[in-house]
Amino acid sequence: MENKIEHAKRLIEEAIKNYxxxxxxxxxxxxxxxxxxxxxxxxxxxxxxxxxxQYKPKETFEYLRLMNKKMNLRITVYMVADSVPEALKDGSLKVRLLPTDEFHQRTSEIKTQTGKKIYEINPDECCRLLKVEPAKVAVSNLDAWICGLRNTEGRIRENYQEVENKGGLIKINPILTFTEAEIWRYIATRGIEPHTWYRKGYRSLGCAPCSRAGGELERDGRWKDTSKCGGECGIHTQILK
Ligand code: SF4
Incomplete structure (x- = not known):
């Protein structure tokens, strides 16, 4: 595992040097x-x-605030929302609220037509509006971004590469070859506090309505019982620039 850690750091160093x-x-x-x-x-x-x-569990907002303080991350949060959720309110946190017009329009159309929520009827559209479009804003001023994708998380991530070029935006995946057990060992040995939902048996965390505990593969609990089960929101599969 130490070799993987050194390799991951080298990839990050090179990214910082090159971009x-x-x-x-x-x-x-x-x-x-x-x-x-x-x-x-x-x-x-x-x-x-x-x-x-706005569909992330409040425990994720609380954990974000906690880790932002503990690790002094000075993080910027991007979010399609009219206001900052209560659990995310913290004077020291930079939250960039993005326009909600299209999201409100689509959710109200779906509600009128079906009586259901957008994530129940069209999770791909919900992910596009709430995750992919904000990700485009977040990376718009970047040459490269570093992500925590791993090959063993689920079937779609098996063939991802450590360095990808998507439409000119470079993505670095430094922990791609880490196993789930190695991630937990890193967390334990560095004294990092994990998100509380892992104690409830979750193996992969997303929005509350689309995440379930357990699963044979780590991402099996994502969009469970839908055609998108174990899939992707689109941030890592679509061109962002
Ligand atoms: S994970 Fe679910 S709730 Fe979250 S953006 Fe995607 S469909 Fe919507």
Whole structure:
């Protein structure tokens, strides 16, 4: 595992050396927090950003605030919302609220037509509006971004590469070969406090309505019982620039 850690840090170092504007994405799951921890060991001032949605559990907002303080992340949060959720309110936190017009329009159309929530009827559209579009804003001023993707998380991530070029935006995946057990070992040995939902048996954390505990593969609990089960929100599969 020490070799993997050194390799991950080398990838981050090279990214910082090769690209003037680099940021680390953090969803505040176990893999993200390890990636941020590694990146900040390389450069304590590296930019950290997060895409949050109004459907994230309040425990994620609380954990974000806690870790932002504990690790002095100076994080910027991007979020499609009319106001900052109560659990995310913290004078020292930079939250960039993004326009909600299209989201309100789509949710109200779906409600009128079906009586249901957008994530029940069209999770891809919900993810596009709440995650992919804000991610485009977050990376718009970056040359490269560093993410916590891992090959063994689920079937779609098996073939991801450590360095990807998508439409000119470079993505670095420094912990790609870490196993789930290695992530937990890193967290334990560095004394990092994990998100509380892991104690409830969750293996991968997303928005509350679309995440379930358990699963054979880590991402099996994501969008469970839908055609999107174990899939992706689109941030890592679509062109962001
Ligand atoms: S994970 Fe679910 S609630 Fe969150 S943006 Fe995607 S569909 Fe919407």
């Amino acid at each position: 003037p504007r680099v940021g680390v994405a953090c969803s505040f799951g176990k893999d993200s927090i390890v990636t941020v921890h590694l990146a900040r060991e390389v450069d304590p001032n590296i930019e950290v950003f997060s895409i949050m949605t």
